Structure formats: C-alpha cells, structure tokens
Amino acid sequence: MSTDKDQLYTAPLNGEWIKSSYSNGSGDDCVRLMRIHGGVALDDSKSPHREPLRYTPTELAAFIQAAKAGEFDHLIDN
Template structure:
C-alpha cells in the first residue's frame, strides 16, 4: 500500500478554512479544516504560522466516527 502522506503535504493550501460554528466569537481560538487534494488540512487559528497537519479522507472519517461514538469523551473536563 502506497504512503499518501507525502502527496498530502505537497498539496497546496488554496481552499477556504472552515471552523466550527461553536468556536469562540471572534474565531481566533479554534481548530480549522480545509479540503485539499487527497484529504484535509487541520490547523490552529491561534497559530496560523504553524504548518497544518494533513489527513487522508479515511483517517478523518475514522476520527469523526470515533468522536461521534464518544471514544474521546473521557478527555474532556466535565
């Protein structure tokens, strides 16, 4: 199986960043995502100078499903 990460990190960041509607009012304290060729870039709006992480569609789908299933709920202070 071919490693897709080099292709993801070579993909240009030419799309629009998307953030949660639940992020802070001014929008500068949130995780943001951008669709790129072959996957999704994930960045921190507080530190836009840092290179975003990049994930394949399969990786993002697995993470989102796990979050929906509550697998990470124990990480939150409640």
C-alpha cells in the first residue's frame, strides 16, 4: 500500500522554487521550497544533482512552529 509520503516522491517538480529572503543575495547559497501535489519539496541550490526532500503539510507545519518557538536556535552559530 502506498503512503502519502511515497506519493510525495512521485509528484513532479514542475512548480516554482521559493527561496528565503535571508539567503545569500547571489542566489547560490539557498534552501528553496516548492509546493508540490500533497506537500512541499525542499532543495539545496548548491546541490542540484541531489533529489529534493519532500514533506507533508503536517511535517512542514511542525518544523515551522518549532523553529518559530526557538527550538533549533542552539544549532545556529552566533
């Protein structure tokens, strides 16, 4: 039986990548996101040969809420 996650990895990447306004201005140091059928793809612009990771809306919402709450702040060099 196929899961929602399996279906994400068969969804075409035919949308538009969105990069953070916090990314490097030249556009070569970016984490990018694209809405796909059933979720969101996450890509590293420096490694276009790698398959993007794909997340369900629930997974992405949990990550964003945790980031907003500061749960990952200790991972960032100040």
